[in-house]
Amino acid sequence: MRRVRAPFSVLASRNHHFSLLQIESFNNGITFSADITVLSNWRLSAEELEPLEAATRQRSIVVDCSDPDLIDDDLYRSQLSLASMVTVPNDWMRAAIKVVNANVWTVPSCVDLPYFVSANSIKLAPDRPLSIGCLGPYDWYLVKDAISQILEAHPKAAVLAGLKAFEVLEKHPRILGINPTVANLPELIRNCHIGLCPIDGERGYDDIWRHEYGALCRPVIAPAPFAKQDTAFWYKSIEDLLTDNKLRADLGHKAFEEANQQRATKLADRYIAIYRKRLPHLWFS
Secondary structure (H helix, E strand, O other): OHHHHHHHHHHHOOOOOOOOOOOOOOOHHHHOOOOEEEEEOOOOOHHHHHHHHHHHOOOEEEEEOOOHHHOOOHHHHHHHHHOOEEEEOOHHHHHHHHOOOOOEEEOOOOEOHHHHHHHHHOOOOOOOOEEEEEOOOOOHHHOHHHHHHHHHHOOOEEEEEOHHHHHHOOOOOOEEEOOOOOOOHHHHHHHOOEEEOOOOOOOOOOOHHHHHHHHOOOOEEOOOOOOOOOHHHHHHHHHHHHHOHHHHHHHHHHHHHHHHHOEHHHHOHHHHHHHHHHOOOOOOO
16 A cells, blocks of 8 residues: 555645545446546455456556565456556566566555654664564565574564564564554554565565665665575574664665665656556546
8 A cells, every 4th residue: 555655645746636545345436536546456356356347448447566476366367457557566576467467567666755754753762672673575484593593592682573474483472463554664663673574586575665664774684586595694694783783773874875765756756657658548737
């Protein structure tokens, strides 16, 4: 949801009308008040495909997909094939979807900086645990053993684990399972000291999580997809950042600089540019 909200909120301030709807079921009536309806990582039910098909005959339906786990789902592939256009965050995703819908285009995810930096007003407890962020849809089995060893060696360390990470990591009283939402994500990242983004090979994962840590000056361990990532690598990388305050601060500032280059105010116009070019029947002011 935030992948869509960040750029379109900026575009709304530039005289493009934008409405964000959170609804439980799809019907083609919701598309009639808009030139474009964007469905973001929303897997419709089999019963909802028929109204989607009807809607595409009268309106432009864009499916925005940033979750590679959806691509192999047969029902979701049917949804992709019906879309007027598909947008994705990277070229891996584009290549994977192009066999289903040729009108698929890459637009980068962008960071809503004001939304994240607002969390800087939250006062943090000086004696809070050294917290490792394990948020997002990554390959958490790569860090499972290293995290167990870190928690054993560092009694003041803790893990803030999203739902996918919590399912994979060893159960431990200092591994806290959390559900990141639009309401709590900035605060969760603010409470992390570092973040992890483990990827086993090229999987098409969105870089947005890495940049969202960076928006709050949190350094991230995100090795190249095909780099050697054994337990020794992850243990040393995590321990170095947890125990070296200067290194953590230096890499945190570097992470912010990278996140700033992905800010929504800089990248939002790319969305309109793609829409103008790939949905030429629409009129844009």
